[in-house]
Amino acid sequence: MNISDKDRFARTLAAFDAANTEDPHQEEVEGKMMPKELVYGQRMSEMLAGFAPEASETLQLSARCQHIQRWTLPRSNYPMDRKGYLKWRTQLKLFHGKKAAEIMETEGYDAEMIERVKFLLNKQKLKSDPETQTLEDVICLVFLKYYFSDFTKQHSEEKLIDIVAKTWGKMSEKGHEAAMQLSFSPEEQHIIQKALA
Structure with a gap:
């Protein structure tokens, strides 16, 4: 530039x-x-x-x-x-x-x-356009890092498991690796583990 x-x-x-x-x-x-x-x-x-x-x-x-x-x-x-x-x-x-x-x-x-x-x-061509996928990964990472904690206070465990599973499904392998580096409370980790099981 x-x-x-x-x-x-x-x-x-x-x-x-x-x-x-x-x-x-x-x-x-x-x-x-x-x-x-x-x-x-x-x-x-x-x-x-x-x-x-x-x-x-x-x-x-x-x-x-x-x-x-x-x-x-x-x-x-x-x-x-x-x-x-x-x-x-x-x-x-x-x-x-x-x-x-x-x-x-x-x-x-x-x-x-x-x-x-x-x-x-x-979000056109998610999964096939690398930049669309990167944007989606970043959206999911921002959600998990900054907003997921609030969601755990507002929704049932069943709903939270569904939200995490859907979020995970939108992400790439690189996004999954980055998500695993974020810090979560024991309750949040429990939800994530159940969603990914």
Whole structure:
């Protein structure tokens, strides 16, 4: 990346962060309240940097904007069944792609790079496109590291086993190895062992 490309990249990440700063939902991080989706985007970038330090510019952009302004499309707007959940997820992917495209276009990215980010955000060709798979691995690792603990307090053991099994099924072998390096409480380890049995 040359200097002007680096500047454009930095401006785009800052614009993604600015969009996520508007999140009305807050999360406590090291004693400080912060917008939830801003924290999530930064965790995604940090995890990607450790998991795939050679990641392309488009993959790095996709990781940062994976949940861009997610709160504007709440789950409660859709029927609370499997069909409603799937519709919500589909609409979210399209929405994130559109928001990312608007910002990238403003910052001077060409159509090819914008389409590639949309492709990754839509999780196209999971298992066969290495970058889509890397993005999915990072999403799963961020979930396991930062959000799984809260899930264990909200759901039954049966539901948690199902969640972990589905998460594991989306990951690559490299993702599984990275997940095993994370630290879990004895209760969390018990759920994971049951899910993987």
